[in-house]
Amino acid sequence: MNCEEIKKNIEIRTVLESFNLFPVKENLRTAFYFALDREEKIPSLSVDFIKNKAFDFGTGKSYDVISIVQTINRCSVSDALKYLGKLGFSHERTEKNSKEGPQTLTYEVSKIHEITHPALVRYLTERKVHKQSHFIKEIHFRLRWKNYFGIGFLNDSGGIEIRNQYFKICLGDKDVTLIENKADEVAVFEGFFDFLTYMNIENEKDSNSDYLILNSTAMLYKAEKKLNRYNKISLFLDNDSNGKMTTEKMIIKYENVEDCSLIYKGFKDLNEWFCQKK
Known part of the structure; x- marks a missing residue:
């Protein structure tokens, strides 16, 4: 295959996975990855599985499968083509995939x-x-x-x-996780590492509540009915734009909501704050 055929037919997901790179956020057509050429806390590389291309919102650079290999391996086009050749043509995109989009993860x-x-x-x-x-x-x-x-x-x-x-x-299917203790209070977390962190702290206080882990702020809509029955909602969401936006939505929608992110002000999340404690 020539360069244009490779850009069109070798799956961009497969190339990224060959470097142990996986989506941070994903839907049927697109996904966000961390940048290829720098460390970051918020993913800025948008990958379009239909177009088989990526765009870095941090630098404005566009990538195809060849330039991805060049960037990561710091190599020439010729060496990038050799690398892609080693992946094998069993990873080629089929006509069905290119028209209908990525298939459900099996x-x-x-x-x-x-x-x-x-x-x-x-x-x-x-x-x-x-x-x-x-x-x-x-x-x-x-x-x-x-x-x-x-x-x-x-x-x-x-x-x-x-x-x-x-x-x-x-x-499998993306969803929230509700851990019930028949309580009238609930503590809400964005990810399960923050929940595990809170359990370290709660054991010291010996308090009791239910726990709701969103597993992504995008899953808030699946939690709305579950939250209606609680007399108090304590939020331990991330100190980033998504976390703040979700907190504001919940304060408007529900009564007796407490934003507990002030506890770890200056840190990304509860776990990062806890890890910095001596």
Whole structure:
């Protein structure tokens, strides 16, 4: 295949996955990844799976599969083509995929057990939540011809939120997670690492409430009916634009809402603040 055929037919997702790069946020057509050439906390690389191209909102650069390899490997076009050739043409886009868009993620879970892998134990220890590992599982799975493992957290639709040091994905349907203790108060978190962090703190206070983990601020609409029955809602959302916007929406919609993000003012989220504590 020549350059134009490769740009059109080799899946951009496959190329990114070959570098262990996975979506931070994803829908049927597009996804956001972290930038290729710098570290960042908010993903700025928008990938269009239909057009098979990417755009970096931070730099204004556009990418195809060849320039992605060039950027990451810092190589020539010729070397990038050699790299893409090694991926194999079994990863080519089919005519059906190019017209109808990406297919639903298909995966196969091979093992589920307590957290034992040294890399995951180390990751939980670094995030200071290893004492709460009874809320999570070690998940081994196969996705797009490759084997992976990570920390798994179940949501209310049976989907599994997967995290490790390198990627964040959801296997199955995306949804919120509600942990009920028959309480009239609920603490709301954006991700399960903040929930695990809060459990470290709550154990010290010996308080009791229900817990709602959004698993993404985009899932707020799935939580609305669940939140109506609570007398008090405590919000522990991220200190970024999405977190603040979601907090404002909930303060307007519900009574007795408390924004608890002031506790970790100056930090991205509750876990980052907790990790900085001595």
